[in-house]
Amino acid sequence: MSDTSVNMAHGMGENLSEPIKNNSILQLSNITVSFDGFRALNDLTLTFQVNELRCIIGPNGAGKTTMMDVITGKTRADSGTVFFNQTIDLSNLSEPEIARVGIGRKFQKPTIFENHTVFENLELAMKVDKRVRHSLFAVVDDLTRDRISDTLRLIHLGEHTEQVAGRLSHGQKQWLEIGMLLMQEPQLLLLDEPVAGMTDDETERTGELFNSLKGKQSLVVVEHDMAFVEQLKSNVIVLHEGSVLCEGDLATVQANPKVIEVYLGR
Amino acid sequence: MKTNRTPFVIRFFAATGCKGWLAIGFFSLLTFVLVPAAHLMLPADHALHVSDYAITLIGKVMCYAIVAVAMDLIWGFAGILSLGHGLFFALGGYAFGMYLMRSIGLDGVYKSHLTDFMVFLDWKEYPWYWTGTEHFLYAVFLVLVIPASLAFVFGYFAFRSRIKGVYFAIISQALTFAFMLLFFRNATGFGGNNGFTDFKRILGYSITAPEMRVTLFALSAFMLMFTLILGRYLMQSKFGRILTAIRDAEMRVMFLGYNPLWYKLFIWTVSAMLCAIAGALYVPQVGIINPSEMSTANSIEIAIWTAVGGRGTLVGPVIGAFLVNLSKSWFTVAFPEYWLFFLGLLFVVVTLLLPQGMVGLWQKLRHRSMR
């Protein structure tokens, strides 16, 4: 009972027009997605580098969530390619396979297992064999416990270990989901509005957490909260109507007249 | 604390806690010793004598209880409502029924080596799929394999295309319906409307002998206990946690790297297999199997047993199966007109007022009295 093995596409020779960036962890080329004729993503081309933190901003409906859907296999692109680690063609993989090659994703709406305890949530997320056979005989061992308590400390949920996750506050749920992503040990983390609904204090602590991950993992953060983006001090990509409007550090981007127009309306 | 070294067998049985084993011990005493003794040794007019009727009824209801637990594994824990469990139950019954028909031998109405209905249809020999069914072990093999294979194939296609919720319920119902029509045909080779009946013996022993009745009764009890122990192990294992996680947030499970298809398919197939075993134990006790076992109503009734007892728990379905079926036996004798009204109301009341069933009610009451 195993999924089909990960397909490797060798070489990027066919993509000659693009400068070959040997360090890219994720490369989206000419992605188009339409829903009943409406183009949610329009010829989108983006590259993310290994161990880099990138922020993506853009007005509602710009296609940010759709972009994550395409990367994680939830939505299939009508055209274009997505390559992970330069060789893995994600468009051939199912959602679980994409997760297993090393991409973790936080949903816009926090999605955790509400009837499980915090501990169990993290346990299920941990990077182990994910096949049925393993799950039937698996035992919670010391290694697992240690990993979980490390993560619990990072996400400030140490006191809630045995609490049912459904009882957590909204912000705590967001953290638990982030914690689950960390347990997955992904190479690339996709975070869709991770601080929505958090208090200022919580937001700031989340920012610190992300900053501490910088350089160890690749992160892509979609956010509306400018103060939070500011705190992350990263390169910012502005998405609008399914394609990149402009790119640069936050100050430059905010000064860009096109961006101002998009945000303030026409 | 358990470590990886603990042998699997121990972990398997240890999953059922102290209280559970106590209950099982008590239940074993009752079903393996006390009831058989009261049936075989006490004279018929003794106050404590257990009658044929009672033994058969309880044996039958225990088979239903196995089905209810199997339904709970897939519905209560994985959130997949199946309206096809009547089918697996009936297929198990038919598979074992083939053996029972073959062992009638020459004692049928037509004194032929063929079954009566085949003689009646003027068939000259057994169709190919009856080959080997005169062997007990092969019949048992069929019980274990045929319904499970059907479940596996159907489940594979259904789960692969992510059919869930009511879609799945309706499709599984349609599958059952199609099979019912198939089995109603004489040409299908399973006795048409009348199905199988008039069984005479199992492994050479008369099927009507009190000892045989008690043996089947005890086997059903054993199977019920095994089902509960297996269920307990599965549900407290990581597998069980993943299953409930799939029920609550399938997307999240997928993005953690688990493929829900195989998890659903595993529990679905196990559940179907348990139903089939229950069906195989049921048929020799009631002495008949026919296609009406596959009717929609039967499959939905299974769901109500589970719901009445309390889904998502393991004893709940057992309680539900007993409550509903014993009241059915009582009603159909005392007020046959009102049984459907009662059953209908039960569906309404349980889903509306008792979503957690009897077990939930009990927990709520205890909770309140403790405060």
Place this chain on the structure above:
Amino acid sequence: MFLKIRIKMLSNFSRIVFLLPFFLIVFSLPAYAALDPEIVKQLNAETNEEKVASIKNIALLGTPEAAALLQAMADDALSFSGDTIIRMEGDRAINVATGQEIKPLPENIETLVTNNSTRRALNASLSLLKLFSPDREERIKAAKALEASADALSMPILDQVLIKESDPEIKQIITLTRASIELKNPDPAKRLAAVKSLGESNHPDVKIKLTELTDPANEPDAGVQSAAKESLASLENRLLVGESISRVFTGLSLGSVLLLAALGLAITYGVMGIINMAHGELLMVGAYATYVMQGIFRTHFPEYIDWYVLAAIPVAFFSAGLVGILLERTVIRWLYGRPLETLLTTWGLSLILIQSARVAFGPQNLEVANPIWLSGSIEAMSNVVLPLNRIIIIGFAFFVLALMWVLLNRTRLGLFVRAVTQNRAMAGCVGVPTARIDTVAFGLGSAIAGLGGVALSQIANVGPDMGQGYIVDAFMTVVLGGVGQLAGAVWAAMGLGIVTKLIEGVAGAVIAKIVVLAIIIAIIQKRPQGLFAIKGRFVD
């Protein structure tokens, strides 16, 4: 004997041809056309043979007067006096040959008696004479009746019809009838011509005749044999077309029943997300309402009994709707957003409804009669008979569809229903009374099921269990068509109906059901949201 009669007939035939221009003139005149007194006289001949020959000869005239005369004889209304055949009108005596009154009244008038053999000849001749009736319908009917029963003796009449008849359809039938008589002709050339022209036939009986001729045991001539084979092939082809048309029609008919059952579901399930397992019982309510209306009409308005079905339509609509509203108010409203629970609850409700029907009306199937305008059938081709009730139900299904479309797309209620469907919370915020809309929408879905029940009562059994048979198929239709899609429901219903019937023709009903289920599962593999669902964002 056989040959003798033939020759005699032929001579008559040549005479008729000779007289034809005369006939044509006579036909256009209202005046009475005289009959040859020599022939008429023979009606009272000595021997039976002569009498029968005379009857036939009169029949061959093919005039209205001939028909009237033979009819009068069959009615025992003729008398004679000497050689003159007379019809009495009151106390006047009419000479049937001339149509003139005989004055003075002749003496010794005696009644002309008929016996069995003359009667038989009279009946046969009268039905042949219908071929000359001025009423086209009657001529067609007579021609069709002859098609199966004609023998060599009718040949001269057929020839005469061919000359006189102007209607191509009737001509066609007669030509084929002639040909199938000619098959027995000793002359191979005649047989060959007949076999060739029979290739045009549509009649299943002709198939049997032609099949006989392909066998050397029955047909010595090889040329005729091979021509028979060819004709048979083309005939079979056409019969197959006819059969396929009937299949597609029964498929459409099944589809329209599915549609009627599924339309209500399209609201309650498609729009409101409620799995209503009691939907079949709402059909049942509609059917019982029809039954009750039939009873009321029988006892109170027997003169209008043919229209009880029309009266039943609103009654069924409102009674099923009322039951639906009752169910929604008391039970279903507590279950929104819990589809699996709704499934079980409504199943329970269906059990209660079934048992109530059993208690109220008894467990047996009830008799609901088709009114006149719903019975009978239309014959589209010789082997394609389309029952009227089914045709009307197909029409009715589309009428209900149109009604629903208008309700949903052209009324305020429909607007509200669609709003609640798309975003319940938002609809509530902008002032749509969501709870009331739910009730009304559910009532509407149920009422439409009631209409389906009226239709079903005209083609299927009415009994407590009747609803159970439709529920699986109705759900399949909605699932296949895509949730919330009226157009999808239509295509799915018609597609399922036709495919089922086509497979049924090849493999039988059970296999058809199983194959259709397999097809549905296969389609859902490819399009999990149904065939016609809009690609959209779904809540997981």
